[in-house]
Amino acid sequence: MNKLSLVLAVAATISPPSMIANAASRDYIEIVGSSTVYPFSTVVAETFGKNTDYKTPKVESTGSGGGFKLFCQGVGLEYPDITNSSRRIKQSEVDQCAANGAKDIIEVKVGYDGIAFANSKKAEVSSVTLKDLFLALAKEVPDPAGAQSLVENPYTTWKQVNSSLSESKIEVLGPPPTSGTRDAFVELAMEGGCKQFDWIKSMEKTDKSRYKSICHSIREDGVYVEAGENDNLIVQKLEANPNAFGIFGFSFLDQNSDKVRGAKVEGVEPEFDSIADGEYPISRSLYFYVKKAHIGVIPGLQEFAAEFMSNKATGEEGYLSDRGLIPMSEEERRKFQADISEMNTLPEKIQ
Amino acid sequence: MTRKAISQRLRTIDIVNASMRRRNAAEKRFQIYGKLAIAAAMLFLIFMFGNIIYKGHTAFVQAFVALDISFDAQVLGLGDRRDKKSLASADYAALVKAALRQQFPDVTKRKAKRKLYKLVSSGASYQLADMVKNNPDLIGTQARVWVPADDEIDMLLKGYIDRKLPESERRLSDQQISWVETLEAKELIETRFNFNFFTHGDSRDAELAGILAALSGSFLTLLVTLTLAFPIAVATAIYLEEFAPKNKWTDIIEVNINNLAAVPSIVFGLLGLALFINWFQFPRSAPLVGGLVLTLMTLPTIIISSRAALKTVPNAIRQAALGIGASKVQMIRHHVLPLALPGMLTGTIIGMAQALGETAPLLMIGMVAFIVDVPTSIVDPSTVLPVQIFLWADSPERAFVEKTSGAIMVLLAFLIAMNAMAVAVRKKLERRW
Numbered sequence: 001m002n003k004l005s006l007v008l009a010v011a012a013t014i015s016p017p018s019m020i021a022n023a024a025s026r027d028y029i030e031i032v033g034s035s036t037v038y039p040f041s042t043v044v045a046e047t048f049g050k051n052t053d054y055k056t057p058k059v060e061s062t063g064s065g066g067g068f069k070l071f072c073q074g075v076g077l078e079y080p081d082i083t084n085s086s087r088r089i090k091q092s093e094v095d096q097c098a099a100n101g102a103k104d105i106i107e108v109k110v111g112y113d114g115i116a117f118a119n120s121k122k123a124e125v126s127s128v129t130l131k132d133l134f135l136a137l138a139k140e141v142p143d144p145a146g147a148q149s150l151v152e153n154p155y156t157t158w159k160q161v162n163s164s165l166s167e168s169k170i171e172v173l174g175p176p177p178t179s180g181t182r183d184a185f186v187e188l189a190m191e192g193g194c195k196q197f198d199w200i201k202s203m204e205k206t207d208k209s210r211y212k213s214i215c216h217s218i219r220e221d222g223v224y225v226e227a228g229e230n231d232n233l234i235v236q237k238l239e240a241n242p243n244a245f246g247i248f249g250f251s252f253l254d255q256n257s258d259k260v261r262g263a264k265v266e267g268v269e270p271e272f273d274s275i276a277d278g279e280y281p282i283s284r285s286l287y288f289y290v291k292k293a294h295i296g297v298i299p300g301l302q303e304f305a306a307e308f309m310s311n312k313a314t315g316e317e318g319y320l321s322d323r324g325l326i327p328m329s330e331e332e333r334r335k336f337q338a339d340i341s342e343m344n345t346l347p348e349k350i351q
Numbered sequence: 352m353t354r355k356a357i358s359q360r361l362r363t364i365d366i367v368n369a370s371m372r373r374r375n376a377a378e379k380r381f382q383i384y385g386k387l388a389i390a391a392a393m394l395f396l397i398f399m400f401g402n403i404i405y406k407g408h409t410a411f412v413q414a415f416v417a418l419d420i421s422f423d424a425q426v427l428g429l430g431d432r433r434d435k436k437s438l439a440s441a442d443y444a445a446l447v448k449a450a451l452r453q454q455f456p457d458v459t460k461r462k463a464k465r466k467l468y469k470l471v472s473s474g475a476s477y478q479l480a481d482m483v484k485n486n487p488d489l490i491g492t493q494a495r496v497w498v499p500a501d502d503e504i505d506m507l508l509k510g511y512i513d514r515k516l517p518e519s520e521r522r523l524s525d526q527q528i529s530w531v532e533t534l535e536a537k538e539l540i541e542t543r544f545n546f547n548f549f550t551h552g553d554s555r556d557a558e559l560a561g562i563l564a565a566l567s568g569s570f571l572t573l574l575v576t577l578t579l580a581f582p583i584a585v586a587t588a589i590y591l592e593e594f595a596p597k598n599k600w601t602d603i604i605e606v607n608i609n610n611l612a613a614v615p616s617i618v619f620g621l622l623g624l625a626l627f628i629n630w631f632q633f634p635r636s637a638p639l640v641g642g643l644v645l646t647l648m649t650l651p652t653i654i655i656s657s658r659a660a661l662k663t664v665p666n667a668i669r670q671a672a673l674g675i676g677a678s679k680v681q682m683i684r685h686h687v688l689p690l691a692l693p694g695m696l697t698g699t700i701i702g703m704a705q706a707l708g709e710t711a712p713l714l715m716i717g718m719v720a721f722i723v724d725v726p727t728s729i730v731d732p733s734t735v736l737p738v739q740i741f742l743w744a745d746s747p748e749r750a751f752v753e754k755t756s757g758a759i760m761v762l763l764a765f766l767i768a769m770n771a772m773a774v775a776v777r778k779k780l781e782r783r784w
Contacts, residue, residue, distance in 0.1 A: 042721040043555045058732045059721040255747045
């Protein structure tokens, strides 16, 4: 192995200058980040590459967290220009970016995405509340006997959770903890149901970490099955097992409407309009972040961001809405369009 | 002989006979187990290939729609201009829309028209643009052009969409299906061989997506791996086997090489990220870095098999060569290496096949990416075949299911070709003694 490292070291010392020269002339946009935004970002990238003289941007699917990590490594051609995210940037990530010189970041909201709680079309229609979801999936739930204490989740059928539900076994397929979809589901659905217990809610102020661990922990006794990051796989498994429910993004529900059906949550069906106007409770915003220092250095960067925000892409009837992205209101979109053209950056401390 | 002795002998034979039956039965059972194991393995293999081919064979054909296009300068918004720039920015989508409206004149409502335009792929207008750019004389003429249909229509023609389902549960409306049926009756829509699949890079429109960018990326990555891994591994193996003294140091090196062969591939990805990208500042997502990482990963495999190949060369050959006055280097170059080469090549091909199917380390160095342009050099951003399969398997659009299986078939063909090459080379070089 000594020999190997020697050879590599020699090869490296000879080659870097030419390689760096190559990186210095990067003429395509580099995008990293969320696998949820990836299907939308790639469509815009492809259209952008076809309709302009700029090269097609390169889009990597690294996950939201991985994207910020790469994005915040610094300013320069070897670092990505844009990162996609299925959640808002965290203060810690803003700080990390700033520490590495990437102080000025433009935040752009792309639209909304709903998270469906769906089962096979062969099964009956169901309607659940956030509280049902919390009771069925949490690791610890309030003691059914009534006291203000927690017990290991004892429920095995939906009927035990809520007498108006069916008698079938609780069986849920969902994404693993590394997934942004899982984060959003836990935050919006589980915590939403968890808060409805007043004594747990009051804990938020007194013991925040305990509150979080109660509301955010999903049971690990085999009822919730981690089905991997692949949403297509979950859809296939639901088809084979009519008793099971799955958790996945709205675009997969939209594409497979002949196979699976989204359950009503709090009485609202997961539909385009109900997600767009915020009525459907489990929906989240999708973002991308642009490094201001790269605008003008990387050809086409600002134009790409503008294309993403244009009426024909993220507008009411834009091509991204065909792909399952839920558009935001005209007014909101205008604001982000202005942010791009005026290059308004995030403040040092985000709210 | 006494009676007792005779009966005793008979008993011995009985015992032998009895145990004979038992031993024969045991052998039969053993053979049956073996056959069952082979049958099970074959069954799994047939099931796997059957499933992939069943799902993927339709990826090689694609629905096309015939459009009667009149290349009208007015519709294109060109007027009298014919220069390159105006030709590039002309409105080719308008030509497609006009041809569709002409085909279905009774569609007048805005919403219905939007649905009508969705029958053909968004790639149609780019196809027309290329035609006109290559031959501006087309303007003012009429022609029948076959353009790719939208992926939903493609799925319908291939029978993946149930026409009997209620309208609300389909992605295509009754109206769209009736249009397709009209086209079918006039023979203006048909499935043809999908050349596009082999000549284009990835696309988010399933009907335009191709495998070439990934194929080229895989080829370039393997090229880097092979040119680095083979010479380094063979030199290492020869030194360790023929020259190195047996001492503590060579023992440590040997143990380390064996251990490296068992290290999970993602670790090499992390090493590649730290070493090649963060330190040497090589570009992300490039076959160069991918090839370097895979070199690190396959080196131990090739070194181990090369050493094994050197060990099989009989010592008599070495001694004979030395005995007639050859130097050690001559002995190795003229006698040992040619004899060991077939074995080394086999090990190399196994290592390369392993590298071809690898995705985990490439994730860390940015090769899990959406690449439209076909890479032509080792520093262009690119992806590889298994990553392409992974990305397509994760796409929401239904039409990507068959593309996924199609890509797996291409990957398998690539592998089989590589193995066939290895067998051929070995047959040619192999010498027996």
